[in-house]
Amino acid sequence: MPPDNMNVLEVVHGVVEEHGAKAEELIPILNDVNRAIGYLPKEALEEISRLVKEPKSKLTSVATFYQMLSTKPRGRHVIRFCESAPCHVAGGREVWQAVQEELGLKDGETSEDGKWTLITASCLGLCGVGPVVLVDDDMYGNVTPSQVPDILARYS
Amino acid sequence: MTFFRSHILVSIDPECQAKGAYQIIDALNDELVAQGLIGEVQVLETSRIGDPAAYGPDIMVYPEGVHYVKLTKDDIHNLVKEHFLKGRAVEKFLVEQAAKSDDELGPPKPKEVRVVLRNCGVIDPCNIEDYIAVDGYMALAKSISELTPEEVIDTVLKSGLRGRGGAGFPTGRKWQFASGSKGSPKYIICNADEGDPGAFMNRRVLESDPHAVIEGMAIAAYAIGSSQGYIYCRAEYPEAVRTLRIAIKQAREFGLLGSNILGSDFSFDLEVRMGAGAFVCGEETALMASIEGKRGEPRTRPPFPAVKGLWNQPTNINNVETYATVPQVILKGAEWFASMGTEHSKGTKTFALAGDVNNTGLIEVPMGITLREIIFEVGGGIKNGKNFKAIQTGGPMGGCLPASDLDLPVDYESLSQAGSMMGSGGMIVMDEETCMVDIARFFMEFTQEESCGKCVPCRVGTRRLLEILTDICDGKGKAGDIETLEMLCKQIKQDSLCGLGQGAPNPVESTLKHFRDEYEAHIFEKRCPAKVCRAMIRYEILEDACTGCTVCARNCPVDAITGERRQTHTIDPDMCVRCGICLQVCNFNAVTIN
Numbered sequence: 105m106p107p108d109n110m111n112v113l114e115v116v117h118g119v120v121e122e123h124g125a126k127a128e129e130l131i132p133i134l135n136d137v138n139r140a141i142g143y144l145p146k147e148a149l150e151e152i153s154r155l156v157k158e159p160k161s162k163l164t165s166v167a168t169f170y171q172m173l174s175t176k177p178r179g180r181h182v183i184r185f186c187e188s189a190p191c192h193v194a195g196g197r198e199v200w201q202a203v204q205e206e207l208g209l210k211d212g213e214t215s216e217d218g219k220w221t222l223i224t225a226s227c228l229g230l231c232g233v234g235p236v237v238l239v240d241d242d243m244y245g246n247v248t249p250s251q252v253p254d255i256l257a258r259y260s
Numbered sequence: 261m262t263f264f265r266s267h268i269l270v271s272i273d274p275e276c277q278a279k280g281a282y283q284i285i286d287a288l289n290d291e292l293v294a295q296g297l298i299g300e301v302q303v304l305e306t307s308r309i310g311d312p313a314a315y316g317p318d319i320m321v322y323p324e325g326v327h328y329v330k331l332t333k334d335d336i337h338n339l340v341k342e343h344f345l346k347g348r349a350v351e352k353f354l355v356e357q358a359a360k361s362d363d364e365l366g367p368p369k370p371k372e373v374r375v376v377l378r379n380c381g382v383i384d385p386c387n388i389e390d391y392i393a394v395d396g397y398m399a400l401a402k403s404i405s406e407l408t409p410e411e412v413i414d415t416v417l418k419s420g421l422r423g424r425g426g427a428g429f430p431t432g433r434k435w436q437f438a439s440g441s442k443g444s445p446k447y448i449i450c451n452a453d454e455g456d457p458g459a460f461m462n463r464r465v466l467e468s469d470p471h472a473v474i475e476g477m478a479i480a481a482y483a484i485g486s487s488q489g490y491i492y493c494r495a496e497y498p499e500a501v502r503t504l505r506i507a508i509k510q511a512r513e514f515g516l517l518g519s520n521i522l523g524s525d526f527s528f529d530l531e532v533r534m535g536a537g538a539f540v541c542g543e544e545t546a547l548m549a550s551i552e553g554k555r556g557e558p559r560t561r562p563p564f565p566a567v568k569g570l571w572n573q574p575t576n577i578n579n580v581e582t583y584a585t586v587p588q589v590i591l592k593g594a595e596w597f598a599s600m601g602t603e604h605s606k607g608t609k610t611f612a613l614a615g616d617v618n619n620t621g622l623i624e625v626p627m628g629i630t631l632r633e634i635i636f637e638v639g640g641g642i643k644n645g646k647n648f649k650a651i652q653t654g655g656p657m658g659g660c661l662p663a664s665d666l667d668l669p670v671d672y673e674s675l676s677q678a679g680s681m682m683g684s685g686g687m688i689v690m691d692e693e694t695c696m697v698d699i700a701r702f703f704m705e706f707t708q709e710e711s712c713g714k715c716v717p718c719r720v721g722t723r724r725l726l727e728i729l730t731d732i733c734d735g736k737g738k739a740g741d742i743e744t745l746e747m748l749c750k751q752i753k754q755d756s757l758c759g760l761g762q763g764a765p766n767p768v769e770s771t772l773k774h775f776r777d778e779y780e781a782h783i784f785e786k787r788c789p790a791k792v793c794r795a796m797i798r799y800e801i802l803e804d805a806c807t808g809c810t811v812c813a814r815n816c817p818v819d820a821i822t823g824e825r826r827q828t829h830t831i832d833p834d835m836c837v838r839c840g841i842c843l844q845v846c847n848f849n850a851v852t853i854n
Contacts (some may be wrong), residue, residue, distance in 0.1 A: 116844040130553030134496065135536050169712075171537030172495050188457025188689050190614035191646075192702055198840050205817055205839075207441065226497050226539055226710070229460035231614040232311070232621050233275055243278040249841055250815065 115140045116151045125155045130166060134173055140197035143174040171226070179214045179221035181259050183207075184238040188227035191234035195248070199235045200224075206256060218260075264302040268345065269320040273308035273467070274499055278314040280333065284317050287336035291660035303386045307468030311621065315355065323399050328353040369623070369638050373600065375608045376461075376584045377624045380468035385503050388510040391471040397516050399587035403479050404524045407590075413439060413485040416586065418594035425451055425579035426654065426683040427543075427759070428605070428672040431586075434576060437566035438484040441574035448481045448489035448528075449570065449577040453492060455539040456655030457706065459686035461610040464622055466493065469584065470507035475529060476583030476768030478517065481528040481589060482574050489530045491548050504532050539710035544577045545759045546712065550731065557712045558758035579684070581610060601627035605671035609685060612671060615652075616643045616691040625670070632666040635689055644720035646691040652699070654683025655707045657763025659770030661698065679770045681763070695792035696775040696781050701729035703767035711760065718761030721752040725768060736797035737783035746770065776808050785795070791853045794838040798854045801842075803828045805850035812842035812851065 106233060119136040123232055138144050142165050155161045173239045185200055200231040230236045230242040233245030237255065244255055263732060268288060272281045285303055292298040309318050315329035327350050328339065335353065342350045368374050385392035389707070403412050417432025438446060450473060451853055454462040466473065477489050482565065493501050495770050508530050511517040518688035519527045540546045541556040548570045550556040567573020585607065589597045598606045611634065614620050621622030631651055635641070642648050650660040653670075659680035661668070668674050670680050709723040728741050749765035749772075756762050772779060773814040782788045788796040801812070801821075808826040812818075820836040831842070843851040 112554075128551065128553045131550060132537055134533065135534060158553075164552070165555055170535070171539060188706070189656070189699075189702060190458040190686075193615045193688060193690060193694065193699075199793060201818075201839055202841075226455055226496065226537065226706075227457035227459070229454070229457050229463040230274060231460055234614070243274060245275060245278065247846065248846065249839065253619050 111225060112141060112145055112148050113151055113229065116155070118149050120155045125157070127156060127158055130156060130158065130163070134163075134167060134170075138173050140177050145177075146175075149175075156230075169239065171223075177214070177216065177218075179219050181219060181240055182221045184223055184225035185219070186226075186228045186229070186230070186234065186236040186238070187224040190227075190231040191236055194234040196235035199237065199247050199252065202252040203237065204255075206252050231235045264299045264300060264719065267322045267836050268301060269301060269309065269322065271307065271309045271316065271320075271381070271590065272305045272317050272499075273316070275544070276308070277499075279316045281317040283333045284319065284331055284336065284350055286348070286778075287333040288319075291336050291340040292344075295340055295345055297340070301344055301457060302443075305386055305466065306384050307381055309381045311460040314419055318355070320570045324349070327355040329355050332452045343392050346790050369619070371625060371629060371638055372623055372631055373626050374607050374624045375588055376465060376472075376581055376610055377469075377622060379472065380622075382830050383469070385470055386506050386509065386510075388471060388514055388516075391469070392544060395591065397475055397514075398470055399590035400475050400478050400482075400516065401522055403482055403590055409439065409483045409485065411480060412590065415590060415594045418481075419589045419597040420594075420601070420604075421589060421597065422605065422630065422672065423578060424585070424609065424684070426681065428682060431578060431582055434566065435483050436709070437564070438486075438574050438576040438829045441567050445573055446484055446486040447490060447570045447573055447575040448477050448484070448486045449544075449548070449551070449565075449575055450477055450489070450491040450583055451544065451547060451577055451579045452493040452497075452500070453535055453542040454490050454580070454684060454685050455542045455710075456686045457614050458614045458688050459655060459684045461612050461622055461685050463497050463500050465580055465610075466497070467503050470500075471511065472584040473504075473580055474507060474511055476578075476586035477530065478521070478578055478585050480578065480583065482526050484574075486576070487527050487529070489528065490533050490570070491530060491536060492533045492541070492551055494535045494541075495721055498732055500723075501532055501534055502714075509530065511721050516670050527787060532584050538712070538714045538759055539706075540758070545762060546758070547577070548575065553610055555712075557714050558760075560757060581685075591624035592682065602669060602671045604673060611668070611683050611685045611687050613639050615687075615689040616646065616694070617641070617689040618643055627671050628669045629668050630669055632662065634670065635666070639689065642689065642691050644691075646693065648689070649692045649694055650689040650696065650699075650771075652680075652690065652767070653686070654681035654705050654763075654766075655686045656710075657681065657766055658683050658686075658760060659766045660774065661770070662692075662698065662774040664774075674773065679773060680766065693790055693792070695733075695790035696771045696778050697729065697732055698790075700768045701726065701733050702769045704729055704764070707760065707764040707801070711764070715753040715756045715758075715761055717752045718757075718764060721748050721756075722761075724748055725765070729768070731780065732782045733788075733793045733795070735782070735793070737779075737782065741783055742772065742776070742779055796831050797838060798838070799831050799836055799838060799842060800852055800854055801829050801831055802850045802852055803827070805848050807848055807850070809847070810849065812844050815841050815845045819840065822825075 113228045153163050214221040235247050237244045288303045318329040342348050413435045421431045422428040538556045539548045543558045546556040546558040565575040610624045652660045704726040708726045711718045713719045749769045806828045813821040820832045
């Protein structure tokens with residue numbers, strides 16, 4: 105479900121107005137709606153389809169193609185784990201294991217209490233300080249497995 | 261215009277931001293106000309100055325050129341008082357104090373030649389005047405006022421500049437095609453979808469010198485007769501997008517973008533488009549589909565973008581580094597650029613050095629330099645005195661090259677003949693403790709995930725490759741696996757549409773070629789020579805070294821370690837999940853892998 109007291113249609117209208125109701129603005133629109141609500145609820149996609157005059161099938165196909173767009177609700181905190189090679193070589197595999205074990209989640213899963221969503225991200229370009237974990241917008245570099253519980257404990 | 265006696269440049273590289281760069285800026289401004297210096301000293305944001313991992317957040321004070329490192333906001337009061345009020349440098353935070361052996365900062369290392377990176381960390385990317393002060397937009401002015409579009413193309417052609425996105429197509433030829441193509445409007449696109457893991461050269465250029473890219477695009481637009489451009493930047497680079505938007509706005513205010521640029525009849529404007537996380541969008545036809553608001557799936561070529569590109573119009577598409585190089589080529593001349601590099605690969609190339617090398621980070625070197633020079637001279641050698649094993653060049657579609665290829669010159673042809681490629685410029689150095697089968701599996705995990713699914717050989721083939729490699733790493737490899745891998749690699753390469761599928765088997769093929777013995781050890785001896793693959797290793801505690809401190813037992817996530825205090829501990833191999841935490845926490849080097 106979208107966060108309480110959030111009017112999905114209002115969000116959609118605001119975003120579409122900002123970008124203009126044009127097909128070529130579809131990805132910026134979906135990005136912004138996804139960011140505001142946390143994911144793309146069905147009613148948001150339907151409303152965008154109506155405003156931009158593009159079939160719902162096309163919206164679904166676009167929304168499910170890109171990694172940063174989600175059609176499923178996500179947790180309050182999204183953990184993005186950089187799974188790219190420089191992080192992997194620098195010990196990322198052990199950190200990934202530790203994160204999964206600490207949360208009891210696998211890639212793409214959301215915890216039952218709705219607190220965490222765990223996903224892998226492609227290279228974040230911060231290879232100088234790998235392994236890198238991104239919690240919401242907070243970047244953690246040079247992470248070791250033993251630091252994982254401390255990092256997660258910072259979020260409520 | 262106000263004149264300031266000093267400028268403080270604060271690095272707002274993402275890594276410095278994470279360490280509180282913005283708090284430093286706030287504290288500096290507060291202190292300058294409090295100490296009555298706000299009219300004399302200006303605080304500016306800049307990109308990375310030094311090595312943010314080791315020294316950030318750091319600041320640079322001009323005109324003195326003093327570099328302060330490892331600051332916290334609580335240090336600022338004293339720093340401002342000492343440096344700006346009393347005129348004394350604060351020894352404690354000087355970079356010389358922080359730097360230990362290698363000087364990773366300041367002037368380029370030997371063998372480096374900085375063309376594209378010349379302004380990074382030197383100018384304020386959010387201030388167009390900084391760029392103009394270093395001859396910025398002079399090349400655009402020269403093109404518009406002194407050169408015909410044909411002469412611009414001719415200069416680029418003569419310089420020998422080739423596409424820095426990886427394929428290495430001559431930039432001048434590309435421009436010729438787009439210029440000769442009939443149809444209006446024509447579009448200019450900058451491919452800033454730098455998705456290769458380990459490659460962050462373009463991010464740095466966009467964040468530190470965005471105007472160089474904008475200027476390069478404007479010159480290309482003048483050359484081919486376009487009036488609208490797009491920069492397609494990946495969503496993982498929010499800071500680059502932010503910097504670009506500021507830069508475009510400033511360029512418009514200065515009349516360097518928009519209608520009738522510099523009083524001529526040439527008009528050109530730019531828009532930033534953000535991706536939404538899809539590696540395949542770095543492929544040019546997929547990228548254009550994404551700008552059009554569709555799924556980013558590649559299509560067949562021809563028709564090439566120069567004929568039918570964005571919205572079926574003639575389109576010229578180059579990457580960030582290519583455009584950032586163009587103004588220098590126009591300004592300093594084709595001969596200057598062509599004087600660097602090899603016969604077929606001219607100029608300089610940026611690389612992102614990562615992995616087990618002492619100096620990780622960005623470098624810019626002339627083409628033709630050897631891998632050995634890059635790793636051991638520019639990169640400072642392998643970390644912790646270990647031995648070199650392999651270098652992976654060209655990103656996930658590149659190959660792994662062994663020690664016997666170290667003297668290979670780095671140019672487009674040499675690398676592809678050796679079974680790898682130039683790619684966009686990621687270089688991952690691996691030491692002797694890296695398992696090459698695990699690395700191949702790892703890259704396949706990536707391409708399998710990122711395959712857009714359009715071509716069956718790529719979608720299904722990469723999956724099959726991954727399954728076989730996973731089995732081999734799990735100790736379930738069997739005779740015939742190597743042959744199946746080889747066959748699959750060949751078929752995927754042959755039958756895929758775009759560069760992703762055609763390049764996906766490279767990591768497997770190159771490791772099979774150079775490290776076949778490791779595959780055989782995994783399959784036939786059930787042994788991982790590098791002691792990486794979990795199914796084939798055992799953690800053990802050395803009796804002689806263990807002091808019985810209990811640290812490992814307390815940190816073991818599955819309680820597989822037993823032992824009394826001050827007694828030797830033991831690991832139950834059946835319970836052990838091989839997470840490696842015991843090895844990491846042991847202070848006495850008593851944990852070993854067998």
